[in-house]
Amino acid sequence: MTANIDWSKLGFEYLQTACHLTAEYHDGKWGELVSQEQPMMPLHIAAQCLHYGQACFEGLKAFTQPDGSVGIFRPEENSRRMARSAERLVMAPVPEPMFLEACRKLIELNREFVPPRGYKASFYIRPVLLGTTPVIGVKGAKDFLFLAIGMPMGSYYREGFKPVKAMIHCKYDRAAPLGVGSAKVAGNYAAGLLADAHAKKAGFPVSLYLDSQHHRYIDEFATSNFIAITRDGKFVTPDSATILPSITNKSLQQLAVDMGLTVERRRVDVAELSEFAEVGACGTAVVVTPVESIRHGDQ
Ligand SMILES: Cc1ncc(COP(=O)(O)O)c(C=O)c1O
CATH class of the missing domain: 3.20.10.10 (D-amino Acid Aminotransferase, subunit A, domain 2)
Structure with a gap:
């Protein structure tokens, strides 16, 4: 099944898909990846990320392959870079197996939003890591939220692939x-x-x-x-x-x-x-x- 999307008209914009994934970190441990259909989420008004910016993210693409499968471009590299960003901001890194599983599962659950070949389009994956502990003084969070969202994407600049x-x-x-x-x-x-x-x-x-x-x-x-x-x-x-x-x-x-x-x-x-x-x-x-x-x- 494919979504009712004109693949040739895709830009670089948010587009609602079937679901995204979340995982929470509390008491020094990551919980399970959970799929969420609603794009809104509850977040404490004093969440660290809202005031003091403990927030990092990644961007990677998946492409439909000639045999119809979907290939993700070098996700291990993004996982490692996100871990380095997390370390720099004193956040709990997302373990690589969880990062990779999130990418894979996100595609599986949103398969109809992955553009077919031939449209210069891809399925863009945006993993995000946020510090969520309520704080008012400047200090790092102890609780974290990992989000994996994704959507079909075309070209970034309005001009397309022109100079x-x-x-x-x-x-x-x-x-x-x-x-x-x-x-x-x-x-x-x-x-x-x-x-x-x-x-x-x-x-x-x-x-x-x-x-x-x-x-x-x-x-x-x-x-x-x-x-x-x-x-x-x-x-x-x-x-x-x-x-x-x-x-x-x-x-x-x-x-x-x-x-x-x-x-x-x-x-x-x-x-x-x-x-x-x-x-x-x-x-x-x-x-x-x-x-x-x-x-x-x-x-
Ligand atoms: C500031 C900046 N530099 C470079 C890049 C390109 O990095 P990559 O090729 O890993 O997407 C990006 C995009 O992620 C970026 O935001």
Whole structure:
């Protein structure tokens, strides 16, 4: 059975499916995964995540395979990254078997929402981890909620898979040098909303951040890593402690090596931008989006 969805018109929007999954952590132990049909949930008004931001998440995709089965793209990598985010925010990590089982079960229970092949669409899985203990002073939660929600997705940018214009922010930083830039924590995205709004208003759908210490080296785009191809065919991507280690980027680097390209993970000076043959933004959501131009100040 398939849901009554026009697979060719999917964007990157929330869409209600049959159910999501939850698991609760209390007294030092994770409970069972439970399927929930209602998208609303009870949460204490003083829940840690609402006030002090103990919240991290992941994003991964599943695709219908030629034999009709559904394959999830490298879920172990997302599980490990979520565990690192949890550790950075002093949260109970979700055990990998539970994370993987949640992805598998979510697909099984929402099978009719998995796009068929041929539509450049996928089933997007969004695992979320929240600190739920009621607190009023600043302290970490002892209770946690794991959510696994998912929905069919098309392309991230309204333009589809066409080249996009990016803007480098001079007035806003994404991540502090010893901060949480390498973790997928909710606060990073809230902190970027104002910069994004300015960029979009100026006609740039994509924001690019420099390192916040020197404002000289390229860090990453708001929701994706920076990759470039040099004129002599090398694959270049920033080596920075303040960017999210992208699983798409890691996979592309392996493909580049397999194709015989030299991969350079290093500091990328913003002055080098004009010398690259191609620049792209890569990530689960944006896939590999070619970047048409990059505005930096008045250049
Ligand atoms: C800030 C940021 N950088 C990079 C990425 C790309 O990571 P991945 O390829 O694992 O989706 C994402 C998306 O998850 C992101 O939000």
